[in-house]
Amino acid sequence: MTTTPTATATATTTELIDPRTGRVRGTAPLSREPEVAAAVAGARAALPGWRALTPKERGRRLDRLAGLVEEHVDRYAALERAGTGKPEAEAAGELEQVADLFRFYAAAARTRTAPAAGHLVPGHESWVRWEPVGVVGAVLPWNYPLLMAAWRCAPALAAGNTVVAKPAETTPDSLELLAEHAAAALGPGVLGWLPGDRLTGRLLVASDVDMLAFTGSGAAGADVAARAGIRRTSLELGGNAPVIVLPDAPAHTYAALAEAVTYNAGQSCAAPARVITLTENYEAVVAGLTKALGARVAGRDFGPLNNADQAARYDALVASSAAGYDVAGTVAPAAGEEGGHWRPARLLADLPADDPAVTEEVFGPLLTVQHSDGVAEALAMANGVPQALAASVWTADLDLGLELAARLDAGEAWLGCHLVQTAELPHGGRGASGHGTDLSTLALHEYQRPKTVTVRLGRTLDGV
Numbered sequence: 410m411t412t413t414p415t416a417t418a419t420a421t422t423t424e425l426i427d428p429r430t431g432r433v434r435g436t437a438p439l440s441r442e443p444e445v446a447a448a449v450a451g452a453r454a455a456l457p458g459w460r461a462l463t464p465k466e467r468g469r470r471l472d473r474l475a476g477l478v479e480e481h482v483d484r485y486a487a488l489e490r491a492g493t494g495k496p497e498a499e500a501a502g503e504l505e506q507v508a509d510l511f512r513f514y515a516a517a518a519r520t521r522t523a524p525a526a527g528h529l530v531p532g533h534e535s536w537v538r539w540e541p542v543g544v545v546g547a548v549l550p551w552n553y554p555l556l557m558a559a560w561r562c563a564p565a566l567a568a569g570n571t572v573v574a575k576p577a578e579t580t581p582d583s584l585e586l587l588a589e590h591a592a593a594a595l596g597p598g599v600l601g602w603l604p605g606d607r608l609t610g611r612l613l614v615a616s617d618v619d620m621l622a623f624t625g626s627g628a629a630g631a632d633v634a635a636r637a638g639i640r641r642t643s644l645e646l647g648g649n650a651p652v653i654v655l656p657d658a659p660a661h662t663y664a665a666l667a668e669a670v671t672y673n674a675g676q677s678c679a680a681p682a683r684v685i686t687l688t689e690n691y692e693a694v695v696a697g698l699t700k701a702l703g704a705r706v707a708g709r710d711f712g713p714l715n716n717a718d719q720a721a722r723y724d725a726l727v728a729s730s731a732a733g734y735d736v737a738g739t740v741a742p743a744a745g746e747e748g749g750h751w752r753p754a755r756l757l758a759d760l761p762a763d764d765p766a767v768t769e770e771v772f773g774p775l776l777t778v779q780h781s782d783g784v785a786e787a788l789a790m791a792n793g794v795p796q797a798l799a800a801s802v803w804t805a806d807l808d809l810g811l812e813l814a815a816r817l818d819a820g821e822a823w824l825g826c827h828l829v830q831t832a833e834l835p836h837g838g839r840g841a842s843g844h845g846t847d848l849s850t851l852a853l854h855e856y857q858r859p860k861t862v863t864v865r866l867g868r869t870l871d872g873v
Contacts, residue, residue, distance in 0.1 A: 423578060428494040428713040431748035437581045440605040445612040448601040452544045452571040455598030460541050460569040468515035471567060473594040475511035485583050492554055492580035494712040503556045510559040513832040514567035517850045535863040541569030542641060542856055543619030548610045550624045551577035551715050552676040558584050561622045562600060564852040573601040575613050579716045627841050643845030643855050645838055648678045648798030649770045651791035653813060656690040658803035659825060667701035669827040671711040671754050675774040679799035681827050683767055684778045685787045691780035695758045698776060699736050702754040708742040714750040723752060723773040730766040733759030768794060792818040795841035801827040
């Protein structure tokens with residue numbers, strides 16, 4: 410999340426910038442105490458009716474919402490692209506995932522799993538009820554405005570909670586439309602929209618919500634956790650994904666990594682970041698990635714960085730790197746978009762282990778390459794940073810690849826691919842990458858509380 414430098418507690422609007430051009434594209438409201446209180450009160454009022462619905466009825470309404478996303482997909486795509494600069498194909502693919510997520514959780518809430526139940530104590534019957542937490546405050550990032558909203562809101566809503574969602578300051582557009590459609594499909598107050606800046610987020614955290622779901626930077630996540638107190642939190646705080654490339658890596662490795670690190674201009678928490686080779690294949694990997702990244706053109710194959718603050722942070726990390734090898738690709742924006750936050754695909758190599766481009770999450774279209782003396786050292790280097798969200802291994806040796814995937818400290822590990830995700834598979838971090846689960850049926854329990862119910866039986870049938 411970023412804040413506009415001129416935004417203050419008394420400001421009522423903020424300017425929105427088109428990242429493709431760097432020019433003002435409109436304004437958005439900044440929610441303060443009255444708006445936050447009203448949104449949370451609306452969600453609180455809607456909660457009894459929403460949680461009382463059967464999973465089947467909630468599922469029908471969530472399916473209706475998915476249908477509205479598909480019916481208005483062109484409007485959603487235009488809003489997503491205005492805030493992020495994503496290419497048309499990226500926006501279209503992500504909107505397809507948004508609709509799929511609401512449909513997935515519409516069905517998943519009807520196929521629950523629970524701990525053991527039945528005759529567990531003599532003379533008693535027991536079972537477990539999964540109950541919603543209540544009102545969920547969701548603070549969302551700018552890199553995938555609508556998709557991350559679906560990651561958080563779909564399971565929370567399916568589990569019987571109501572949600573107040575705060576989009577990032579730079580990308581409020583598509584969530585406003587989703588809230589409009591949610592009011593029609595789910596009912597008033599079930600999914601609220603709260604535009605604003607960092608102060609708005611803090612006001613939401615301090616409000617009368619029962620749980621906080623946050624996706625963003627580590628520093629901001631630590632602040633949310635501190636302010637949340639004893640309330641439940643679900644935190645996804647970024648990554649710095651290692652990529653172990655062994656000498657027998659398949660031929661598609663370089664092109665696949667180049668595509669993954671430039672998807673969304675590298676602004677993905679699970680994007681490949683730190684390539685680690687053995688000494689024997691280091692030069693070949695540097696050469697292969699140089700060629701593959703050189704074929705990816707900013708403005709043609711991928712979009713810009715999201716905002717001026719992010720562009721400045723990225724530039725500072727690149728400038729502070731002590732890399733001996735620094736090669737950048739091509740930037741070719743469309744006519745009229747020369748002033749946007751475009752950055753080329755970049756490769757840094759021959760750099761020290763403590764280089765900031767290695768130790769920090771860059772969040773841009775950049776790969777670093779380091780080498781190790783053996784597989785064990787490569788694994789230690791991969792696990793040598795505080796973030797532990799995602800990782801990948803590239804080798805033709807399936808046994809070795811699976812062993813490395815098992816020993817990588819990451820919530821998600823890929824073998825021979827990267828950034829392959831689907832609604833059925835969980836995603837979540839460890840260590841400095843936060844805690845909690847997005848995606849899959851496991852995410853339902855993120856937004857539920859178990860209640861054990863035990864009944865003493867008045868009488869039994871002897872001999873039965």
